[in-house]
Amino acid sequence: MSDGKTPKTVVMIQCVGSRSLKANPYCSFVCCSVALKNAQLLKQEYPEMDVIIYYIDIRTTDKGNEEYYRTIREADVRMIRGKVGELTEDDDHNLMVRAYSSLTGELTKIKADMVVLSTGMNPSKGTMEAIEVLGLAKGPNGFLTEIHGCLKPQETKNIGIYICGCAAGPKNIPYSVSTALAAASKAAALLSHKTIIQELIIAEVDETLCSGCHRCEKVCEYKAISISDDGIAQVDDLKCKGCGVCISSCPARAIDLKYYRDRQFEAELKGIGQSEIDSSQKESTKIEN
Ligand code: SF4
Ligand code: SF4
Structure with missing residues (x-):
């Protein structure tokens, strides 16, 4: 007092x-x-x-x-x-x-x-809300975490969302300003392209199998899945990172990864196995000759 x-x-x-x-x-x-x-x-x-x-x-x-x-x-x-x-x-x-x-x-x-x-400095209420609402990753100290501390210090796992200042950890004013400038230039670079290149291997839901149980929605760290009014899981193509976690959570086996479906993977394995058999057969033919 x-x-x-x-x-x-x-x-x-x-x-x-x-x-x-x-x-x-x-x-x-x-x-x-x-x-x-x-x-x-x-x-x-x-x-x-x-x-x-x-x-x-x-x-x-x-x-x-x-x-x-x-x-x-x-x-x-x-x-x-x-x-x-x-x-x-x-x-x-x-x-x-x-x-x-x-x-x-x-x-x-x-x-x-x-x-x-x-x-001590703690993550702000706004930072914690952003983590919750945008489904961003946080580090062990509760601050937002970047994809790579050295090579991608402003990028988050969500395309188009960049971090700067004390959202990523305690910083003084000069350091906050420089990270803010870096984040702004990253955002400007993204917007300067007419098209955004998106990863092709993303989740897709077979609507005939989905029962709308919400399991995939709960496990997706990127908040890429929501359940439609019709009770069917829907994947946001831009948010999905193709991690595959939702696939193992689905009891109805209703989700698969585009271009990485089980049958495509099995065909790839078969192909590798066949080429190994072929090359070992060639080797043994050479020895016999
Ligand atoms: S876990 Fe499977 S069945 Fe449940 S909502 Fe997701 S896709 Fe549909
Ligand atoms: S593949 Fe990963 S990122 Fe994409 S919807 Fe499934 S859990 Fe989410």
Whole structure:
């Protein structure tokens, strides 16, 4: 609770809810730089203010940020390496921060007027809704996941849907802007073509066999199947990726993959078997000769 007075001592605590197996195991990426910026602004505005930052290790990996970190240290901001063990408030709303300094091995105790927590970044409500509505893939941390982190960092498994910014994980503003530009150029490139090349091996439903049981609809990760008003499964050709999962779920064997039907596959296997027999026969003829 605020008493409305300008605080004399401000303590910032880094990695609250981040880099912990009990909370978010990942680094939230921006908090170190943001805390340093806030510390600098406070010292500029209130030079007498005591500003202390508790940290595990400072991660200032972006361009120019390491130099910025050195500047802040020289600006009389106290940096204490160590995890805060206890934060208490007395009846007069005075805050007490107790922590172990891993550099000096001492237990520190600081009375603070204000404590600022650098809390971990989580996927937004909008990101979670997009995952649900569009049937997009999410990673173990709940953020959207791309097809390939190095080669296709903006593409999702759904054609025409690209990701950028914090939807794919914690990012600072410059990184968010560059991923947004990349996603926009990917979308523009797609729209610049008169035709879209679509994979031919996609699911098709035999309407005479389908009973509309919804099983295929439930297992399709790409949300490519819906059940029509007539109770028949329908495949969205643009969404289907030909993964074949729906085929094994269908109790009526009503689904197959176009150009990859059982009989086509069996014919292919037969063909391979026959060509092996032919070549071994040729070999044995050569030896006999
Ligand atoms: S699982 Fe088979 S029977 Fe059930 S809705 Fe899908 S295609 Fe129709
Ligand atoms: S083949 Fe895969 S992507 Fe296509 S409808 Fe079946 S489960 Fe969905």
